[in-house]
Amino acid sequence: MTTAGNVNAATTAFLCPVTDDDPRAREKLGVILQIVRGQHMTVSDEDMVEALQLVESTADDLPTPQSTHLYYIRSWTLSTAELRHIIQVWEDEDIRPPDAWAWLGRVICRDDSDLCYMRYVGTTKGTTPFLRFMDDQSERTGGMLSDFQAALMEASPEAYAAGKTYTMSSATLSIIAPAPAPAPAPASAPAVPLLVCCHPGDRERFLIAFFGLDYLLNVQTGGFYPSYLPSPTDRDLFAALNTAFFPTMEAQAQPIDADTAGRLATWANSVQQDSEDHPVETGCGMYPMTDEKISVMLDQATPHQLNGHTVVALIGKDITREDYFQPKTFLSGSSRAGFLTRDLLARYQATETNTALMPSLLPAIFLPFCDLFPWLSHKELLLAIAQLHRYLILVKPLVTVTFSRLVTSVLRANCKHAYGCSTRRFLLREVGIPVIQEYSPRDWLANNQLSAPPAGYATIVIPHIHPGRDKYGFQPAELRRVLDLTWMITMHTMSEATRLVSTNVTATHDALVTGVFDALAPGVSAPFDAVVAELDKAKKALHQLWEKERANRRRTMTPLGDLGLRRLRAEERMERGEVAVGIRGSSERETQLWTLWKLDLPDLKIHMDPPVQRRAWMMWAREVKEGKHYFAVALHDSANRGDLDPLRHILAAFAPEGTVPGDNTWMEDPALRKAALKAKSRDMMNKSPADHLKWAKQRARCLKGLQDSPEYEFRSVMEGRQVKITSSGKLRLYWKEDNKDVSILLSTRVPTVSLYDIDIVLHQRLI
Numbered sequence: 001m002t003t004a005g006n007v008n009a010a011t012t013a014f015l016c017p018v019t020d021d022d023p024r025a026r027e028k029l030g031v032i033l034q035i036v037r038g039q040h041m042t043v044s045d046e047d048m049v050e051a052l053q054l055v056e057s058t059a060d061d062l063p064t065p066q067s068t069h070l071y072y073i074r075s076w077t078l079s080t081a082e083l084r085h086i087i088q089v090w091e092d093e094d095i096r097p098p099d100a101w102a103w104l105g106r107v108i109c110r111d112d113s114d115l116c117y118m119r120y121v122g123t124t125k126g127t128t129p130f131l132r133f134m135d136d137q138s139e140r141t142g143g144m145l146s147d148f149q150a151a152l153m154e155a156s157p158e159a160y161a162a163g164k165t166y167t168m169s170s171a172t173l174s175i176i177a178p179a180p181a182p183a184p185a186p187a188s189a190p191a192v193p194l195l196v197c198c199h200p201g202d203r204e205r206f207l208i209a210f211f212g213l214d215y216l217l218n219v220q221t222g223g224f225y226p227s228y229l230p231s232p233t234d235r236d237l238f239a240a241l242n243t244a245f246f247p248t249m250e251a252q253a254q255p256i257d258a259d260t261a262g263r264l265a266t267w268a269n270s271v272q273q274d275s276e277d278h279p280v281e282t283g284c285g286m287y288p289m290t291d292e293k294i295s296v297m298l299d300q301a302t303p304h305q306l307n308g309h310t311v312v313a314l315i316g317k318d319i320t321r322e323d324y325f326q327p328k329t330f331l332s333g334s335s336r337a338g339f340l341t342r343d344l345l346a347r348y349q350a351t352e353t354n355t356a357l358m359p360s361l362l363p364a365i366f367l368p369f370c371d372l373f374p375w376l377s378h379k380e381l382l383l384a385i386a387q388l389h390r391y392l393i394l395v396k397p398l399v400t401v402t403f404s405r406l407v408t409s410v411l412r413a414n415c416k417h418a419y420g421c422s423t424r425r426f427l428l429r430e431v432g433i434p435v436i437q438e439y440s441p442r443d444w445l446a447n448n449q450l451s452a453p454p455a456g457y458a459t460i461v462i463p464h465i466h467p468g469r470d471k472y473g474f475q476p477a478e479l480r481r482v483l484d485l486t487w488m489i490t491m492h493t494m495s496e497a498t499r500l501v502s503t504n505v506t507a508t509h510d511a512l513v514t515g516v517f518d519a520l521a522p523g524v525s526a527p528f529d530a531v532v533a534e535l536d537k538a539k540k541a542l543h544q545l546w547e548k549e550r551a552n553r554r555r556t557m558t559p560l561g562d563l564g565l566r567r568l569r570a571e572e573r574m575e576r577g578e579v580a581v582g583i584r585g586s587s588e589r590e591t592q593l594w595t596l597w598k599l600d601l602p603d604l605k606i607h608m609d610p611p612v613q614r615r616a617w618m619m620w621a622r623e624v625k626e627g628k629h630y631f632a633v634a635l636h637d638s639a640n641r642g643d644l645d646p647l648r649h650i651l652a653a654f655a656p657e658g659t660v661p662g663d664n665t666w667m668e669d670p671a672l673r674k675a676a677l678k679a680k681s682r683d684m685m686n687k688s689p690a691d692h693l694k695w696a697k698q699r700a701r702c703l704k705g706l707q708d709s710p711e712y713e714f715r716s717v718m719e720g721r722q723v724k725i726t727s728s729g730k731l732r733l734y735w736k737e738d739n740k741d742v743s744i745l746l747s748t749r750v751p752t753v754s755l756y757d758i759d760i761v762l763h764q765r766l767i
Contacts, residue, residue: 283377
């Protein structure tokens with residue numbers, strides 16, 4: 001344990017290995033001072049290596065004895081733009097490590113092309129720093145380091161591969177045997193100076209503190225929930241539902257037939273083949289999907305069925321690095337998200353069966369699981385949707401649980417694209433609300449004779465917040481309660497599904513889905529209605545917490561505004577909206593329009609009031625000129641509708657509570673309109689720096705806007721020039737003297753006729 005007694009000049013001398021006779025001592029000490037001040041992110045590897053006397057560790061290094069502790073620094077060089085991009089992607093994926101904003105604060109004023117350096121401090125013994133870090137890449141799969149490497153590998157494979165490991169020679173510790181305890185000294189003996197000894201762990205902590213913990217990748221995850229203990233009131237809420245999912249499945253569920261098992265094995269092999277065909281896009285070039293990984297993936301995706309029906313399927317966003325490098329199922333609890341999910345489900349099982357809580361014995365065979373991204377990278381979204389679509393067609397779940405906004409968006413779009421969720425706020429509003437969707441094969445999309453999807457592929461989708469969302473920072477009780485109540489609704493839905501399947505042996509798949517959905521209607525079950533009401537309250541509390549968190553973050557840091565990422569996404573929106581083919585009335589155009597209408601892309605309907613009618617939309621789309629983007633035309637038409645409020649898009653985001661989406665009649669109420677504009681103003685302030693309205697900042701913006709005005713030109717002749725006198729009688733002259741710009745502030749006696757500024761023309765007598 002590090003104590004004040006351990007920290008002294010002797011135990012920390014290794015941090016400054018510069019000698020007095022070094023001719024470059026001054027430069028090296030300057031670099032060390034930069035690092036101590038928390039600015040190592042702008043110190044180049046070359047300067048750091050020279051100042052700290054580091055040696056690059058490579059694969060050719062010889063291993064060291066177990067008694068020798070080596071300390072190393074792993075460093076990646078990337079541009080400021082790439083770091084901004086990584087943090088922006090994390091923001092979009094609801095990954096919000098607090099330290100990421102500290103990193104951004106160090107480079108916020110630098111140009112996008114300027115380099116910055118991300119580093120990790122570690123220690124090892126019995127091996128080399130290079131080999132230790134290579135092992136960490138596959139074994140240490142949690143925490144900030146793991147997430148950063150995954151993001152960097154996707155954003156800039158070159159920067160990821162160019163990372164270097166340096167050994168800090170001055171920090172090396174050789175511990176042969178513990179020193180014997182010294183004999184107690186007589187009271188009259190002189191004081192003995194401190195011995196130069198240091199615990200290996202202390203030395204690593206000194207090194208981390210030297211670089212600054214906030215600016216390193218040495219940040220672990222927030223930790224597992226040891227156990228979530230709901231309040232007695234919430235436990236009573238679930239008990240009142242009287243669900244029986246687990247007992248029914250234990251008594252009646254059967255393994256799938258051989259034919260379905262064979263087709264699932266083919267699906268798993270196709271996922272592996274996709275990773276081999278697209279090694280860069282899937283991130284499997286360096287880390288291939290092994291047979292063991294495919295076997296585990298197939299095992300957790302294989303359901304047990306009730307009377308030939310799969311009751312539920314859990315759909316995750318992506319596989320964790322823990323479960324990829326050391327293949328384990330999601331509900332084994334090896335990852336934090338899986339641990340929490342298993343803990344919650346085991347609690348419901350214990351209530352249903354009236355037994356002790358034993359998460360390790362949760363029957364995962366009744367809860368098949370599949371990831372949208374079964375590989376490491378997220379680049380190939382369409383490939384990921386295609387494999388998930390194939391899986392759903394095979395297992396045909398009555399109920400589908402979606403973790404995260406992206407997965408929910410895919411299912412809300414019936415697996416045709418990833419844009420079923422209109423906004424980022426959509427998910428929290430819709431969490432825990434069951435809705436019927438479908439995942440039918442796509443053959444019908446290009447068939448002009450079919451206006452509806454084939455039967456037999458309906459499912460009840462229940463959106464969930466990703467259980468690993470708060471892996472960084474604090475873990476609020478508000479979020480845990482929303483997760484818990486959402487699962488209560490899901491358990492009730494699953495229980496209703498098992499009841500109907502057990503009692504309606506001859507019912508079709510779609511009939512069962514409709515029957516379960518009808519059982520969830522308001523007024524059918526009072527206990528269920530009570531859970532829904534509590535979830536609404538919990539979501540409002542969580543929303544307030546998140547808004548406060550966002551406001552605090554925005555007050556201390558300028559929004560990212562990754563222009564490159566925005567441009568890329570704008571281009572993607574244009575491309576997915578397609579370009580008009582064929583002339584009006586041609587078979588090419590008609591086939592394309594039918595397909596686009598069935599795809600139900602929100603971007604192509606933004607110019608029309610919901611619900612959009614097919615006939616009206618078709619008439620509009622037929623008039624789009626060949627070669628034009630449908631989305632661009634829709635965007636243009638949306639902005640030029642004379643019958644709509646010009647501020648409707650701004651106001652709609654701050655609609656009063658309880659407003660029906662698409663109903664903008666409330667905007668005609670002056671009081672509601674004023675309240676929405678005030679909310680927008682507060683939102684804009686939250687997104688602006690804390691000093692945005694300070695006098696100096698406002699003046700700087702005004703001067704920047706008027707810098708080309710003759711009024712602000714520095715001149716050698718003042719006579720005949722128009723100047724401004726403020727309401728307080730202040731006058732500023734911009735005078736050029738000997739090619740130097742001089743700003744002169746004067747107090748004048750010129751009387752003002754109002755409280756406002758006035759303009760005058762200078763004459764010889766006045767100046």
